[in-house]
Amino acid sequence: xxxxxxxxxxxxxxxxxxxxxxxxxxxxxxxxxxxxxxxxxxxxxxxxxxxxxxxxxxxxxxxxxxxxxxxxxxxxxxxxxxxxxxxxxxxxxxxxxxxxxxxxxxxxxxxxxxxxxxxxxxxxxxxxxxxxxxxxxxxxxxxxxx
Amino acid sequence: xxxxxxxxxxxxxxxxxxxxxxxxxxxxxxxxxxxxxxxxxxxxxxxxxxxxxxxxxxxxxxxxxxxxxxxxxxxxxxxxxxxxxxxxxxxxxxxxxxxxxxxxxxxxxxxxxxxx
Numbered sequence: 516x517x518x519x520x521x522x523x524x525x526x527x528x529x530x531x532x533x534x535x536x537x538x539x540x541x542x543x544x545x546x547x548x549x550x551x552x553x554x555x556x557x558x559x560x561x562x563x564x565x566x567x568x569x570x571x572x573x574x575x576x577x578x579x580x581x582x583x584x585x586x587x588x589x590x591x592x593x594x595x596x597x598x599x600x601x602x603x604x605x606x607x608x609x610x611x612x613x614x615x616x617x618x619x620x621x622x623x624x625x626x627x628x629x630x631x632x633x634x635x636x637x638x639x640x641x642x643x644x645x646x647x648x649x650x651x652x653x654x655x656x657x658x659x660x661x
Numbered sequence: 662x663x664x665x666x667x668x669x670x671x672x673x674x675x676x677x678x679x680x681x682x683x684x685x686x687x688x689x690x691x692x693x694x695x696x697x698x699x700x701x702x703x704x705x706x707x708x709x710x711x712x713x714x715x716x717x718x719x720x721x722x723x724x725x726x727x728x729x730x731x732x733x734x735x736x737x738x739x740x741x742x743x744x745x746x747x748x749x750x751x752x753x754x755x756x757x758x759x760x761x762x763x764x765x766x767x768x769x770x771x772x773x774x775x776x777x
Binding site: 534537538541542543544545546547548549550551552553554555556571572574575576578579580583584587588599600601603604605606608609610612613614616617618619621629633636637639640641643644645647648649651652653654655656658 | 663664667668669670671672673674675676678679680682683684689690692693694696697698701702704705716717718719720721722723724726727728731732735736739744747748751754757758759761762763765766767769770772773774775
């Protein structure tokens with residue numbers, strides 16, 4: 516079988532993904548996550564009587580905990596499979612990446628398993644974030660002086 | 662009104678990410694990394710601060726705010742202590758999120774077993 520025939524065969528049997536439908540689901544779920552974040556900020560700053568910045572910090576901690584806990588219970592994977600970027604782009608995706616790495620490598624021991632592999636998926640976010648923030652910070656110092 | 666704004670902004674970010682995911686060969690890891698760098702870039706001219714004023718929580722939830730908080734903490738410390746603040750203040754604002762993720766994942770991975 517030559518290469519072109521094989522390619523045609525593969526493309527015939529690859530399931531077609533509905534781009535429009537995926538996009539709408541991601542938009543809806545992502546938007547709801549944003550509304551949940553804003554609602555948590557309002558609730559925390561009203562009931563705990565703290566500033567908006569502290570409430571935002573507490574909101575991020577809450578969402579990280581939700582992401583970790585739902586991953587442990589086993590159905591966050593299904594939710595991510597359904598909503599894709601609607602749950603990967605919010606901070607829950609970061610928590611999900613760390614939690615699933617920690618769960619997966621747990622059987623290899625504490626130090627060589629969890630300790631060495633926890634940042635396997637989420638590490639790129641931190642590394643590229645820090646490097647780019649450093650470079651852009653220098654740029655901003657040079658251009659605008661702070 | 663701010664709820665509508667946060668729905669629109671957070672939804673739009675996720676929609677763009679989903680379009681990139683569907684139409685290119687990039688993995689979710691590439692896309693989250695891309696959005697962190699984008700968030701840091703938007704803070705160079707102070708654009709992201711205006712977005713946060715407009716969209717509130719909707720701008721704090723996506724991963725772009727992680728890059729924004731990194732550079733924001735660094736610049737805030739630079740104003741106080743000079744050029745070394747760029748390094749010492751880098752994690753000032755994101756520390757709570759990273760610490761929470763590390764502690765929760767470690768403790769919960771001791772309690773739960775992986776499902777397969």
